[in-house]
Amino acid sequence: MKILRASLPIWLGVIAGTIVILALFFKQPTGIGTTANWFMQWNVILASFALTLGAGNVLRVHGNRIRLKSSNWGYSWVTVIGLTSYLLLGVIAGRTNTAYSWVFDNAYTPLSATVFSINAFYLSSACYRAFRARNGHAALLLISGVIVMLGSVGIGYAIWPGFTEIKTWIMNIPNSSAMRGMNIGAALGIMGVSLRVVMGLERGHLGGE
Amino acid sequence: MVELVAGTTGKLVFLVTFIVLFFYFVNRTAQGHKLVIRRIAGFDALDEAIGRCTEMGRPVHYTFGIGVLDANVLASFDVLSYVAGQCARLNTDLIVTNALGEVQMMTEEIVRGAYVNAGKPDEYKADNVRFVSNIQTAYMSAILGIFQRERPGANLMMGPFYAESMMLAEAGAQIGAIQVGGTGRVIQVPFFIAACDYTLVGDELFVAGAYIARKPIQVGAIYAQDFGKWLTLVLVVLGTIMSTAGNSAINDLMKK
Numbered sequence: 277m278k279i280l281r282a283s284l285p286i287w288l289g290v291i292a293g294t295i296v297i298l299a300l301f302f303k304q305p306t307g308i309g310t311t312a313n314w315f316m317q318w319n320v321i322l323a324s325f326a327l328t329l330g331a332g333n334v335l336r337v338h339g340n341r342i343r344l345k346s347s348n349w350g351y352s353w354v355t356v357i358g359l360t361s362y363l364l365l366g367v368i369a370g371r372t373n374t375a376y377s378w379v380f381d382n383a384y385t386p387l388s389a390t391v392f393s394i395n396a397f398y399l400s401s402a403c404y405r406a407f408r409a410r411n412g413h414a415a416l417l418l419i420s421g422v423i424v425m426l427g428s429v430g431i432g433y434a435i436w437p438g439f440t441e442i443k444t445w446i447m448n449i450p451n452s453s454a455m456r457g458m459n460i461g462a463a464l465g466i467m468g469v470s471l472r473v474v475m476g477l478e479r480g481h482l483g484g485e
Numbered sequence: 486m487v488e489l490v491a492g493t494t495g496k497l498v499f500l501v502t503f504i505v506l507f508f509y510f511v512n513r514t515a516q517g518h519k520l521v522i523r524r525i526a527g528f529d530a531l532d533e534a535i536g537r538c539t540e541m542g543r544p545v546h547y548t549f550g551i552g553v554l555d556a557n558v559l560a561s562f563d564v565l566s567y568v569a570g571q572c573a574r575l576n577t578d579l580i581v582t583n584a585l586g587e588v589q590m591m592t593e594e595i596v597r598g599a600y601v602n603a604g605k606p607d608e609y610k611a612d613n614v615r616f617v618s619n620i621q622t623a624y625m626s627a628i629l630g631i632f633q634r635e636r637p638g639a640n641l642m643m644g645p646f647y648a649e650s651m652m653l654a655e656a657g658a659q660i661g662a663i664q665v666g667g668t669g670r671v672i673q674v675p676f677f678i679a680a681c682d683y684t685l686v687g688d689e690l691f692v693a694g695a696y697i698a699r700k701p702i703q704v705g706a707i708y709a710q711d712f713g714k715w716l717t718l719v720l721v722v723l724g725t726i727m728s729t730a731g732n733s734a735i736n737d738l739m740k741k
Contacts, residue, residue, distance in 0.1 A: 301497045304488035323554070326586035330616035333589055337612045348634055388622040395648065398655035405658070406679035455671055458687040462669040464713045465691030467500075468706050469556040471507055472694075477702050480562035480694060481591050 286476040293474035334359060420446055494741040502716065507709040514705035522707060527665050527685040528696050531564070534639035534663045535571045543638030544578035544613075548628060548653070549592075550668065551584045551621050552645025556691065557669045558588060561643040562595055563694040564667075568641060569599030573608060580631060581614045584624045589616045625649045632660050642677070643667045643690060654680035 292315045299312030338352035346352075365376050407418045426432030427443020472478035489497070514520055538545045547568055549561055565581065572579040581596060583589050593614045600609035617627035629652070631637070640657035642650070642664070650666065650673040657664045658680050666677030667685030677684040688710060695703035724735040 297500075301490055301493045301500075302487060303490050323587045326589065327619060328586070330583070330586035330589050330619065333614075333616040337615050340612055351630070387626075388620075391622040391626050392648075395652050398652050402651065402655045402658070402676070402680045458671045458674065460717050461687030461714060462671055462691070464503075464710045464717070465560070465688030466556040466669060467503060467713070468507070468688075468710045469560050469691050471504065472703065472706055473556075473559060477511070477706070478559060478694065480566060480595070481559055482594075 285482055286479065289473055290476050293470070297474065331359065331363075492740060495739040498738075499716075503709060503713050506712045507706055510708040510712075511702050511705035513708075514701040520704050520708055522692065522696055522704060525685065525689055525692070525696055527667060527683040527689060528564075528693065530663070530665050530683040531568060531641070531697075532571065534641065534665060535568065535575060535577060537663055538638035539575045539577045541638045543636055544580050545572055545639045545641065546580045546582070546628075546631065546635075546637035546657075546662070547641045547643075548582045549585065549588065549644030550642065550646035551619070551624055551649055552647060552670065554585055554587050555645055557643075557645040558585070560669075560691045560693050561667075562591065563697055564641070564643050564690075565592070566595050566599050567693075567697045569596045570603050573600045573603035573605045576605075576608065578610070579613060580635065580637060582624075582628055582631065583614070583616045584619050584621075586616065586619060589614075621647065621649055625652050628653055629656050632656050632662075636660055637662050640664045642681075643685070643693075645670055646673045646677075651676040651680065657681075 295308060296312045296315055299308045302308055335356060338355050340346075341349045341352040342356070362376075362379060365373070365379065369376055403421070406414070407421055408414060423439060424443045424446055426435065427439040427441075427446075432439040432443075469478060473481075510520070535545055545568065547565055549558055552558075569579055571577075579596065581592055583592055593611065596614050597606070597609050597611075600606055615627075618624045628649075632640075637657075637660070640653070640662040642653060642657075643666070646666075646668045647670070650668065654664060654666055654677055664681040665683045665685070666681040667690040668674065668677065669688070669690055671687070674684065674686055678686075691710070692703075692707050694700055695707045720735060720739075724739075727733070727735055
């Protein structure tokens with residue numbers, strides 16, 4: 277059992293990771309590509325099964341709240357009924373059923389759009405806080421932010437056509453350079469973490485060893 | 486018979502160089518050479534955030550974002566392990582929300598392990614490690630609800646974030662939570678910078694294991710990453726100068 281818990285996951289990671297990396301660089305032998313595809317398909321299959329564990333967790337957490345009548349337990353009923361009824365509808369009637377599509381189109385889609393639309397207000401309030409010129413850096417952020425905003429809308433061009441040119445320069449030169457620098461750093465970081473996992477040196481995902 | 490995929494020779498050379506550097510520095514640390522990592526404010530702020538929650542009697546909220554199980558999540562596990570350990574020691578509730586089904590079991594194991602290591606296995610609350618949804622808007626709604634109902638004093642967001650970064654960070658700021666954000670998805674970093682108290686930029690999230698746990702092997706790996714950065718910088722500068730002078734040798738090497 278100890279081998280199963282400690283060594284097997286590491287070796288599976290080492291083997292799968294090495295084969296998938298090799299398949300990126302080598303066409304031959306053909307077995308490498310086939311095995312890498314096989315591992316990646318298994319990844320999708322396992323992730324799909326894992327979703328069931330997630331649904332189980334939702335039912336357990338909210339079931340406990342209802343059982344113990346914790347605060348706001350009424351909301352838990354909404355979650356449990358919503359999850360189970362839509363699941364049953366999908367399993368019994370099928371995904372092409374009209375009722376199944378109706379619930380998706382008339383409940384999920386508008387609710388989803390509503391939640392997303394709140395982002396505009398959050399973005400505005402975040403900009404307001406970030407753009408307060410408390411120090412030199414914040415003042416620089418404020419100035420460049422205002423120029424980019426004015427350069428992106430028609431009224432900015434109407435006030436002064438130079439806004440558009442300065443905005444283009446800010447986006448293409450300092451912004452692109454900084455983003456590319458961060459991207460290179462992040463890519464190297466990803467390589468570092470991936471190598472540590474593939475070599476069995478990173479074990480945080482095995483329960484904080 | 487071994488045959489290379491066209492256009493990957495340059496990348497393979499870079500990867501092999503990186504692996505050689507990686508082993509060199511891991512060996513150096515294994516032999517007892519002390520390698521130093523600069524201070525990272527985002528990680529130093531974790532104790533401050535958890536301590537604040539303890540004083541206020543509020544929970545800590547931790548989430549990974551909606552992306553797939555990748556290097557961001559693996560790096561985030563080290564941070565979660567540390568945060569869970571500190572919460573266990575300080576008797577502060579930790580709420581972990583998850584959008585990734587495949588990560589749920591690992592998350593439970595990590596948090597439970599941290600409580601066991603802190604000598605408080607009975608304090609672990611399984612219902613506080615919650616899978617909320619793998620759908621972005623449902624995931625955001627669930628966390629916004631947690632913010633309003635359970636009022637966490639700290640909001641820690643480390644992992645592969647997409648558009649939810651802005652909404653979660655700003656909602657966290659509005660309930661007065663101290664916030665630390667970190668992601669390798671560079672496009673989301675500006676949102677964290679605008680709304681969070683501390684942000685891990687670029688590769689900072691990926692040094693979590695080395696910085697927080699001070700594991701020597703991982704510290705060695707960070708040095709390899711830094712050398713990789715220098716190597717990239719040299720290639721960029723050299724490539725720019727040579728291209729300007731009409732010599733495309735480095736460009737051709739990277740395209741091979």
